[in-house]
Amino acid sequence: MDSIWIQGGKRLEGKIPISGAKNAALTLLPCALLTADKLTLSNLPRLADVDSFGHLLNGLGVSTSVAGVKKGEFGRRMTLQASEIASTVAPYDMVRKMRASILVLGPMLARAGESTVSLPGGCAIGDRPIDLHLRALEAIGADIELAAGYVKATAPNGRLPGGDYTFPVVSVGATENALMAAVLATGRSQLFNAAREPEIADLCNLLVAMGGKIDGIGSSHLIIDGVEGLHGADYAVMPDRIEAGSYACAAGITGGSIELVGARAEDMLAITNALAQAGLIVEFCDAGIKVSADGKLRPLALSTAPFPGFPTDMQAQFMAMLAMADGESFLEETIFENRYMHVPELRRMGANIEVRGRSALVHGVEGMTGAQVMATDLRASMSLVLAGLCAEGETEVLRVYHLDRGYERLEEKLSAVGATIERRSTG
Numbered sequence: 257m258d259s260i261w262i263q264g265g266k267r268l269e270g271k272i273p274i275s276g277a278k279n280a281a282l283t284l285l286p287c288a289l290l291t292a293d294k295l296t297l298s299n300l301p302r303l304a305d306v307d308s309f310g311h312l313l314n315g316l317g318v319s320t321s322v323a324g325v326k327k328g329e330f331g332r333r334m335t336l337q338a339s340e341i342a343s344t345v346a347p348y349d350m351v352r353k354m355r356a357s358i359l360v361l362g363p364m365l366a367r368a369g370e371s372t373v374s375l376p377g378g379c380a381i382g383d384r385p386i387d388l389h390l391r392a393l394e395a396i397g398a399d400i401e402l403a404a405g406y407v408k409a410t411a412p413n414g415r416l417p418g419g420d421y422t423f424p425v426v427s428v429g430a431t432e433n434a435l436m437a438a439v440l441a442t443g444r445s446q447l448f449n450a451a452r453e454p455e456i457a458d459l460c461n462l463l464v465a466m467g468g469k470i471d472g473i474g475s476s477h478l479i480i481d482g483v484e485g486l487h488g489a490d491y492a493v494m495p496d497r498i499e500a501g502s503y504a505c506a507a508g509i510t511g512g513s514i515e516l517v518g519a520r521a522e523d524m525l526a527i528t529n530a531l532a533q534a535g536l537i538v539e540f541c542d543a544g545i546k547v548s549a550d551g552k553l554r555p556l557a558l559s560t561a562p563f564p565g566f567p568t569d570m571q572a573q574f575m576a577m578l579a580m581a582d583g584e585s586f587l588e589e590t591i592f593e594n595r596y597m598h599v600p601e602l603r604r605m606g607a608n609i610e611v612r613g614r615s616a617l618v619h620g621v622e623g624m625t626g627a628q629v630m631a632t633d634l635r636a637s638m639s640l641v642l643a644g645l646c647a648e649g650e651t652e653v654l655r656v657y658h659l660d661r662g663y664e665r666l667e668e669k670l671s672a673v674g675a676t677i678e679r680r681s682t683g
C-alpha cells in the first residue's frame with residue numbers, strides 16, 4: 257500500500273489545474289447503458305473510482321476505450337458503447353468496492369426492462385441506504401424486489417410508464433437513478449424536491465445532448481418526458497468543485513495563494529463565501545478562481561446542507577483549515593451520521609476539536625505537528641494532507657488508496673505549487 261509523505265511548513269503559491277468532477281463522471285458513465293450508440297466523455301479524471309466504474313460497465317457488456325493523454329495533461333477521453341446489454345446483474349464484489357455502482361440500476365432498467373444490483377451496504381461515513389432510489393423507481397413504474405442481498409427492478413411490459421415522486425429527503429444518487437430511468441419511459445415523470453447539485457445538471461445536460469427531454473434543469477422540480485430512444489453524444493465532464501475547494505483550503509492553511517484553473521464559480525459559491533468569511537481573498541477570473549491568504553484565518557460557524565448550501569464533501573477540509581483559525585469554529589454535519597472520522601487523527605497532530613454528535617467545536621491552535629496518520633475515507637484523508645501541509649515536521653498519511661478515489665495526481669499538483677510531498681510505497 258502507498259502512503260503520502262509531507263514535509264510541512266511551505267507556503268503554497270501558483271496554479272493548480274482542476275480535473276473533471278468525480279461525482280459527475282460517476283453518473284455520466286452509466287448513461288452509456290441508455291443507448292446502443294457511442295458515448296464519448298472527455299475531461300474524465302484519472303481516478304480509481306472511474307476505472308472501477310469502467311470495469312463494472314464492461315461486465316454489463318459496455319465496450320470502453322480510452323484515448324491517451326499527453327504527459328502533464330489532465331483528463332482522459334473515454335468512448336463507451338453498449339451495442340447490447342450482455343448482463344443486467346451488477347455483482348456484489350463490484351458494488352461493495354464502490355457504492356456509486358448503484359447508479360447502473362436506473363439506466364439498465366430503462367434500457368433492458370430489468371436490472372439486478374447488489375445492495376451497496378454502508379461505508380465509513382454512514383449507513384447510506386438506497387430506499388429513496390427504490391421508492392423513486394417504483395413511482396416511475398418499476399416493480400422492486402429484494403432478495404439475497406440484491407435488488408431487482410423490473411419494468412412491467414418491458415418499459416416504464418413514468419410517474420411523479422416527491423423526495424422526502426434530498427438525495428443526489430436517488431435523483432440521478434430516477435432521471436436515468438425516466439428518460440426512456442413511455443410517459444412523463446416529475447421529480448419534486450430533487451437534488452440540485454451541479455453534478456445533477458451535468459447529468460441532465462448530457463441526457464438532453466443524447467436526445468432526452470428534461471425541463472427544470474438546475475431546479476428541485478424536474479420534468480422528464482420519456483422518449484423512444486437516445487443517441488450517442490460527445491460530452492465534457494464539468495470541473496470538480498470539491499477538488500477546487502480542497503486546494504483552496506491548501507492556500508488558506510499554508511498562508512499561500514493558489515489559482516484554481518478551470519474551477520467554475522457558479523458551482524461553488526457556498527464554498528467561496530465560506531473562504532471569504534474565513535479571511536481569504538477570493539478573486540474570480542476567466543481562467544478560474546484565485547484564493548489567497550490574507551493574515552490569520554478567522555473562525556466560522558458552518559452547517560452542511562444540500563446544494564446550494566455548504567457541501568458535506570467540504571466539511572473535513574474546512575475543519576483542518578479552521579484548526580489553525582484565530583478562535584472557535586462551530587461545524588454541524590447534517591447529511592451523514594458519521595463524518596468526523598478525521599477528528600481523532602487531526603487531534604494527534606495537535607488540533608483541538610470537540611465532537612458532540614453531529615456538531616464539532618474547533619478551537620484554533622497556534623500550530624500543528626506532523627505525525628503518521630491513517631486515512632479512513634476520501635475527504636477525511638484530504639483533511640489530513642491539508643494538516644500535514646502546515647504542520648511542523650513530517651506527516652505520513654497511510655491508506656492513501658482513499659485519496660486516489662477522488663484526487664487526480666494530488667502529489668503532482670501540490671508539488672507544482674511548492675509543497676514538499678511524495679508518494680511512498682509501504683509494501
Ligand code: EPZ
Pocket residue numbers: 278279280282356382383384385386387388389390425426427428429430453568569591592593634635662
Ligand atoms: C453523493 O452521494 C456523493 N457521491 C457524495 O460524495 C456526497 O457526499 C453526497 O452525494 C451528498 O452530496 C457521489 O456522487 C458518487 P445522497 P449519495 O443520496 O448520492 C441519505 C464524496 O466524498 N439517503 O445525497 O450517496 C444518505 O444516507 C462522496 O465524493 C437515504 O436515506 O448521497 C445521506 O444521509 C461522499 N436513502 C443523505 O440521504 C437513500 O436512498 C444524502 O445522501 C439515499 C440517501
